[in-house]
Amino acid sequence: MRLFYNIAGVLAVILGVVGIFLPLLPTTPFLLLASACFARGSVRLHRWLLSHRVFGAYLRNFEEGRGIPLKAKIVATALLWLSLLGAMGRVDHLGLQALLLATGIGVSTYMWRYLPTLRLPRQEQPPHDA
Structure with a gap:
């Protein structure tokens, strides 16, 4: 195994x-x-x-x-929907379009509702010279 x-x-x-x-x-x-x-x-x-x-x-x-960083969630969501919408535009079958839409909704819902967002520590700001 x-x-x-x-x-x-x-x-x-x-x-x-x-x-x-x-x-x-x-x-x-x-x-x-x-x-x-x-x-x-x-x-x-x-x-x-x-x-x-x-x-x-x-x-x-x-x-x-x-979890994953906020930037990764944003990039993943944008790429997911760009890919899905592109695929949906090329497919003429309504059932397949609905399946792609449901997949996108499911993945997006999981990512934004259930997957924690990693909070990165703020980096120290350099002192400003006056």
Whole structure:
């Protein structure tokens, strides 16, 4: 079973990285899935992902229940709706458009209502010279 989790985790990481460059493929859910798989399959791979220079802090904050930064929520919501509206404009099937709309509403509701917003500490302001 550990092998299955590790393979699924590696595939999720690959899809997450590809999602950085393809607007319709989400990055965050795949990285969260990879983290969950690695947590069950390999302590070493899980540690690697959580210490990754790009994804690590983001995943650690999520796993520890602190949430994601406000800027990330805004960017994710904007990209989600741009992608969904673009896809809905290209699809002529009303049922599929409704499914895309329901997906967008569901993801947005979860992100803004149930996913905590990470409060970053204010940086010290440099003294002003008078």
